[in-house]
């Protein structure tokens with residue numbers, strides 16, 4: 001996918017800018033967890049837990065599909081409003097919103113499927129109690 005390449009390029013640029021602007025030890029800054037999806041970060045790797053949840057629900061789901069779902073979310077779903085925190089809403093609300101919003105964002109079926117897998121599995125892996 002083309003956008004992945006742009007993401008890669010953007011990430012390298014960001015990384016370069018970051019290294020130049022801060023001369024501090026960067027190793028302590030790589031504490032990457034699901035937390036960072038609150039921000040439209042440029043790369044995403046699903047946690048083991050998220051991947052397992054996704055594979056239980058949709059056999060053969062790959063980590064790559066989930067990271068593509070993440071990219072779709074962070075590039076297409078913040079054009080009209082902020083990127084909502086995935087754990088903020090319950091599953092039913094998300095299913096409803098995704099079917100409402102996918103056409104607004106002009107996503108095709110495949111993109112919508114990846115987005116759905118990412119959002120629902122991420123939510124389940126990171127949900128606060130009682131968001132359902």
Ligand code: HEC
Pocket residue numbers: 073076077078079080081084097098100101102104105107115
């Ligand atoms: C063309 C503009 C547009 C795009 C693109 C868009 N949205 Fe929305 N979104 C809206 C509007 C307008 C509302 C509020 C009214 C409504 O629900 O229709 C909304 C509401 C929402 C809500 C409900 C928030 C709440 O507090 O209840 C969620 C969740 C949401 N969008 C998710 C998404 C996702 C996920 C995508 C990407 C697939 C997306 N949106 C893309 C316009 C957009």
